[in-house]
Amino acid sequence: MRLKSQIFVSSLLRNAFVRGGYAAVLRKGAEEAGAIFIRQRSRIGTETLYAPAPQNFFEDEDGTARKFEARLRDVEAESVDSALSSEIRFDPDCWIVEIELDDCDGLFEVVDDVDGARR
Numbered sequence: 001m002r003l004k005s006q007i008f009v010s011s012l013l014r015n016a017f018v019r020g021g022y023a024a025v026l027r028k029g030a031e032e033a034g035a036i037f038i039r040q041r042s043r044i045g046t047e048t049l050y051a052p053a054p055q056n057f058f059e060d061e062d063g064t065a066r067k068f069e070a071r072l073r074d075v076e077a078e079s080v081d082s083a084l085s086s087e088i089r090f091d092p093d094c095w096i097v098e099i100e101l102d103d104c105d106g107l108f109e110v111v112d113d114v115d116g117a118r119r
Contacts, residue, residue: 006031008066009095012038012107021101027088029095036095037087038068039080042102046074049083050104053111067109 009025016023029035038050053067072079087094099107 004032005029005034005036005095009097012097015107016099016101019101021099023099026098027096030093034093034095035091037084039096039098040104041100047077047080048073049080065109067111069111
C-alpha cells in the first residue's frame with residue numbers, strides 16, 4: 001500500500017527544512033491519493049517541475065514508492081505556472097509543493113529521463 005499523499009507531503013516539507021531549505025504547500029489535494037507536483041526554485045531564478053512518474057516505472061515493484069520525473073528543468077517561472085494550470089484543469093485534486101533548495105537529491109525518488117526534460 002502506498003503512503004498517503006498527505007503523509008508524503010508532510011515528510012517532504014520536514015526534510016526540506018532539515019536541509020536548510022524552504023518548503024510550502026501551494027495547493028492541497030486529495031489526502032489519500034492525490035497526485036503530487038513538486039516545484040523546485042533555485043537561487044538563480046530558474047525552476048524545475050517534478051511530476052508523478054508514468055506507471056510503466058512501477059511494473060516490477062510492489063507499487064509502494066512514489067516516483068517522480070522531471071517534467072520541466074531549469075525554466076522560467078511562467079513555464080511552470082502554465083504547466084501547473086493545465087494539470088489543475090485535468091486533476092483538480094492534485095497537490096502542489098514548492099521547495100527552495102538548490103539540490104533535492106534524496107528528498108524524493110526521480111526516475112531517469114527517458115526523453116529528457118523539456119527546457
